[in-house]
Amino acid sequence: MARIVVCKVGGSIVDGIHPTFVDDLKRLRSQGVKVVLVHGGADQVTEIAEKLGKKQRFIKSPEGITSRYTDKETAEIFTMVMSGLVAKRFVQDLGKNGIDAVSLSGIDARTLLADRKSKLLIVDDRGRKLAIDGGYTGKITSVNTDFVNLILESSMIPVVSPIALGREWELLNVDGDRACSHIAGAMAAEFAVFLTDVEGVILNNEVVRELSVEEARKTLKLVGAGMDKKLLAAAEAVEMGARSAVISSGLVNNPLQNALAGRGTLIKRSA
Numbered sequence: 001m002a003r004i005v006v007c008k009v010g011g012s013i014v015d016g017i018h019p020t021f022v023d024d025l026k027r028l029r030s031q032g033v034k035v036v037l038v039h040g041g042a043d044q045v046t047e048i049a050e051k052l053g054k055k056q057r058f059i060k061s062p063e064g065i066t067s068r069y070t071d072k073e074t075a076e077i078f079t080m081v082m083s084g085l086v087a088k089r090f091v092q093d094l095g096k097n098g099i100d101a102v103s104l105s106g107i108d109a110r111t112l113l114a115d116r117k118s119k120l121l122i123v124d125d126r127g128r129k130l131a132i133d134g135g136y137t138g139k140i141t142s143v144n145t146d147f148v149n150l151i152l153e154s155s156m157i158p159v160v161s162p163i164a165l166g167r168e169w170e171l172l173n174v175d176g177d178r179a180c181s182h183i184a185g186a187m188a189a190e191f192a193v194f195l196t197d198v199e200g201v202i203l204n205n206e207v208v209r210e211l212s213v214e215e216a217r218k219t220l221k222l223v224g225a226g227m228d229k230k231l232l233a234a235a236e237a238v239e240m241g242a243r244s245a246v247i248s249s250g251l252v253n254n255p256l257q258n259a260l261a262g263r264g265t266l267i268k269r270s271a
Contacts, residue, residue, distance in 0.1 A: 002152075003033045005260070006242070007193040008180035008233075011040030013250040014086060017195065022097040024256035025157065029099075034152040036187070037101070038160045038180040041086035042068065048085075049077045059122045062129055065232075066225050067137070069120075070173040075136035079105065079171050083161040090159050101157040106140075106164040107171065109147040112179060114138030114164035114172045138164045138172030140179065143186035177233035185240025192237035193259045194230045195250030200265035201231060210266045213238050234267040244268045 005028065009017055028035055045068075046056050054077060057069040070078065087103035094101040106112025117134030124130055151158045160183065162176040177194060184192035200207040201223055211219065216235040220228050227247075234245035248264025249255060258264070 003031075004036065004152075004187050004189040005033055005191045005193060005256075006036045006038065006180055006184035006187065006189045006237075007195060007256060008038040008177055009040065009090075009250060010194070010196040010230075011042045011044065011176070012197045013195060014039055014041055014044075014090065017250045018252060018255050020254045021250070021256060022094065022099060024254050025094075025099055027257065029155075033190075036148060036152070036158050036160065036183055036189075037090070038162065038176055038183065039082075039086060039090055040162070040176040041082050042176075044086055045078050045081045048081050049074065052077065059120065059132075062121055062123055063228075064221060064225070065228050067175065067229075068173065069132075070136045072136055075171045075173055078173050079163050083107075083163055087159055087161045094157065094159070099157060100155065101159050102151055103159045103161065104151075105161040106174065106179070109144055110165055111144045111147055111160065112140055112162075112164040112174065112182070113142045113144075114140045114166055114174055116166045116168070116170060116172055136170060136172055138166055138174045140164055140174055140182045143183050145186050148183070148187065175229060175233070177229050178236070181233040181237035181240065181242070181245075184237045184242040184245070187241075189237075189242045190244075191260060192234065192242045192245040193256065194234060194245070194247045195255055195259065196227075196230060196247065197249065197251060198227070199249045199263075200247050201227060208265050209262070210268065212268060212270050216267050231267075234265075238267055238269055
């Protein structure tokens with residue numbers, strides 16, 4: 001059975017990931033490991049949306065997780081930036097380093113299908129819980145692993161943008177970390193890797209080296225905004241079928257090899 005690694009490159013480092021990342025990819029491929037990349041780019045979406053005059057709104061869930069509110073116009077801008085500029089720059093950088101890659105969104109070949117959320121439960125600035133229209137945000141329901149495997153078998157790396165297709169063929173914004181966890185789970189990946197701008201989950205000024213899925217869920221409220229989503233996604237990846245998950249820095253030398261060696265926070269089925 002092929003060894004598979006699904007790696008999410010966070011938006012905070014998508015333009016600044018350590019250059020030895022490409023060496024990691026080459027080494028893994030030479031070892032017969034198949035790699036799927038998922039990218040972020042939320043900051044780039046916000047920047048371009050506001051240049052276009054579309055002010056972005058961010059909401060907080062009762063669990064304290066912050067996310068972008070996506071109306072139809074925002075969903076279109078999100079798709080344009082993520083599946084266009086950000087994805088193509090990523091593929092361009094890989095190509096310059098001798099790695100053939102192809103960018104795809106969840107819309108292509110129905111790679112990511114999602115249910116559009118009819119309502120969102122949020123907490124307003126006064127701490128009140130409110131139910132608002134779900135907009136164009138989706139919850140992933142399935143992954144077209146046959147199509148992803150077809151790309152992998154052609155010796156190319158799929159670079160996936162976190163946009164899903166809804167039941168009404170609408171464009172849906174899905175969280176990039178959750179896209180990584182669903183793909184890793186569906187493909188029974190050896191690792192789901194979340195590369196970000198910190199060393200891992202930090203508690204009491206120290207990196208937590210290992211957590212069980214249960215411990216990871218209990219830790220969600222103890223970590224900051226942004227890391228909570230990664231930790232939840234890492235736990236879900238393991239619950240859905242990945243062997244393990246790791247949250248690690250993408251700014252260090254050989255970041256992917258570093259993560260696979262367990263230098264970060266490793267999430268396993270049991271401690």
